[in-house]
Amino acid sequence: MRGIFVVTLLALLPITGLQAQTPSRPNDQLVRLASMEQDMQILRKQVSQLQLEIENLRRENEAIKTGANGTPADSAQISALRAQMLAEDSRNRQEIVESVSKQIERLATQTQTAIQALAKSIDGAPKSNGTAATTQFSENYPKEGIAYTVQKGDTLSSIARKLGSTIKDIQNANKIASPKDLREGQNLFIPQANPSNP
Numbered sequence: 001m002r003g004i005f006v007v008t009l010l011a012l013l014p015i016t017g018l019q020a021q022t023p024s025r026p027n028d029q030l031v032r033l034a035s036m037e038q039d040m041q042i043l044r045k046q047v048s049q050l051q052l053e054i055e056n057l058r059r060e061n062e063a064i065k066t067g068a069n070g071t072p073a074d075s076a077q078i079s080a081l082r083a084q085m086l087a088e089d090s091r092n093r094q095e096i097v098e099s100v101s102k103q104i105e106r107l108a109t110q111t112q113t114a115i116q117a118l119a120k121s122i123d124g125a126p127k128s129n130g131t132a133a134t135t136q137f138s139e140n141y142p143k144e145g146i147a148y149t150v151q152k153g154d155t156l157s158s159i160a161r162k163l164g165s166t167i168k169d170i171q172n173a174n175k176i177a178s179p180k181d182l183r184e185g186q187n188l189f190i191p192q193a194n195p196s197n198p
Contacts, residue, residue: 029118135177141169142191
């Protein structure tokens, strides 16, 4: 009967083969979490099956104790067998509890690691807020114009008005993602649709 428990314990071992690699993409993390939850459900099912097998062993033990004709069995041989079965049952239960506890602890650690990695990957993802990471510059601007050095207090709009250009053309020509990137002393090319403008 102990062989049943050994085979059952061996069936639990593939669950512990999860690798602790941390995927870099949020979707991979979600798939990994779903896989861990599925492993946990399989583990619970196997524990339930083990409990059923233990219950069957108890019933067999009771049948041996009462004897085939329903009368109490008093022989020393049956008493010794009963004591041996109880000791083996207790030992097997202890082994199962320890094995399951270790697997649950391992799964909990891996789940926590995966959740932390997912949170980091989401926090580190580029945000669509108009910064250089998401800005695309167009080459559709006048190729004629003038050079200009940014003065204190200049803004893109004031430069565009003063030199007969547009904010969009100045940004595209100089690859300026945000007006806040403008700094004093910066040299710019100011595209002009009509170069005769001052």
